[in-house]
Amino acid sequence: MLNVQDLTVHYKISKKVIHAVENVSFKVEDGEFVGIVGESGSGKSTLAHTIIRLLPINAIVVDGRIELLGYDVLSLGEEDMRKIRWKEFSMVFQKSLNALSPVHKVGNQLADAMKAHNPNLTEEEIIDRLKQLLRMVNLPERVLKAYPHQLSGGMMQRIMIALALLNHPKFIIFDEATTALDVVTQGQIIEEIKSLVKSLSLTGLVISHDLGVVSELCDEIVVMYAGRLVEHGTTEQILQQPLHPYTQGLVRSLPDFARERRLFGIPGNLPDLSESIHRCVFAPRCPIANEECFTTVPSTEEVDGRRVACLKVGARV
Ligand code: ATP
Ligand code: MG
Numbered sequence: 096m097l098n099v100q101d102l103t104v105h106y107k108i109s110k111k112v113i114h115a116v117e118n119v120s121f122k123v124e125d126g127e128f129v130g131i132v133g134e135s136g137s138g139k140s141t142l143a144h145t146i147i148r149l150l151p152i153n154a155i156v157v158d159g160r161i162e163l164l165g166y167d168v169l170s171l172g173e174e175d176m177r178k179i180r181w182k183e184f185s186m187v188f189q190k191s192l193n194a195l196s197p198v199h200k201v202g203n204q205l206a207d208a209m210k211a212h213n214p215n216l217t218e219e220e221i222i223d224r225l226k227q228l229l230r231m232v233n234l235p236e237r238v239l240k241a242y243p244h245q246l247s248g249g250m251m252q253r254i255m256i257a258l259a260l261l262n263h264p265k266f267i268i269f270d271e272a273t274t275a276l277d278v279v280t281q282g283q284i285i286e287e288i289k290s291l292v293k294s295l296s297l298t299g300l301v302i303s304h305d306l307g308v309v310s311e312l313c314d315e316i317v318v319m320y321a322g323r324l325v326e327h328g329t330t331e332q333i334l335q336q337p338l339h340p341y342t343q344g345l346v347r348s349l350p351d352f353a354r355e356r357r358l359f360g361i362p363g364n365l366p367d368l369s370e371s372i373h374r375c376v377f378a379p380r381c382p383i384a385n386e387e388c389f390t391t392v393p394s395t396e397e398v399d400g401r402r403v404a405c406l407k408v409g410a411r412v
Contacts, residue, residue, distance in 0.1 A: 099120055105154070105155045106141075107153045107155065116145070119322075139319060184264050184265065233253065252276060252284060318341065363379060373392060375393050
C-alpha cells in the first residue's frame, strides 16, 4: 500500500538547510497501521506531508521514492495528485482544530467539501451521507447546525476525522489526532478510531510523540529521532524488547512503567538539524555511547526480525 524508500526532505530557511527527514525507508502493507513516533521536531509531520504531497514551498525532496496505492507519488503532476488526494488517501492534520471557518455552520462546510468532490450528488444524498458519517464518529446530528466555536475539542476532532473519511479513502494518516485532547476524550477517540479502521478496512499511519497512543492503534512502529529512523519493529517488539537506546528511553517514560519507577525522561535536546551530522544523531544523549558513536554514522541493520540503527545494538541501558 505504501512504500517509502530512502526518503530525504530538507527545508530552506534563509541560508540554512534543515535536515528534517534523512534517508527513511519503511512499508505499510494492506490492512496494516504503522505508527510513527518520536519527540517534537523529529520529522514526523514532514514525512506525512511528503507522502500526501502537501509540503510548504521551502521544502525540497532531496532523494527517495514513495509508492502509495500504486502511484509514484513524487513524480505525479499536481493535477493528477489533486484527483486522488482526499479520495484515495487522506489525512487528519495535527493543527486541524482551526481548519474550519468560524463564520459558517459545520454542516454547510461538510456539505461543500462533499459537493466539491461529488458534483453529481443530490442535496438529499449529501445529507444522508453526512448523517451516516456523523454516526460513524459518534456525533449527534445537531452538530451540523452548530458553528465550530460551539463544539468541544473532542467534537471538533471527530468532525476532522469525518472530513478525512468523507470520500471513502483507502489510506489515511492520523497526525497527532488526539494530542490536544484531555485523557478521557483521547481514550474515547482512540477506541473509535480503532473500530472505524476495522469496519472500513483502512490502512495507514498514526503519528504521535506519544508511544502509548501509537501502540494502541498500530501493528508496527517506526521510531524517529532527528529525522532518522532509529528503530522499526512490531508493536510488541518495540514495547517488550526495545533495542535502540532512544526507544528504550521512550518505553521507560510510558506512564505504566513510570508508576513503578521514578518518572523517566531522556535528558538533552535534539541536535541542530541545520548541520550535517556525521555520527549517530542520538550519541550526545545516549547513556551507552562510546567514541565510535561520535565518529561513525550507524547503518540500519536487521536484528531479531526488526530494523535498528545503533552501533551498540542490543546493549541494554
Ligand atoms: P511535532 O511533534 O512537534 O509535530 P514533528 O516530528 O512533526 O514535530 P516536523 O514538523 O516534521 O516534526 O519538523 C521537523 C523539522 O523541520 C523541525 O526542525 C522543524 O523545525 C523543521 N520544519 C518544519 N516545517 C518547516 C518549515 N516550513 N520551514 C522550515 N523548517 C521546518
Ligand atoms: Mg508534527
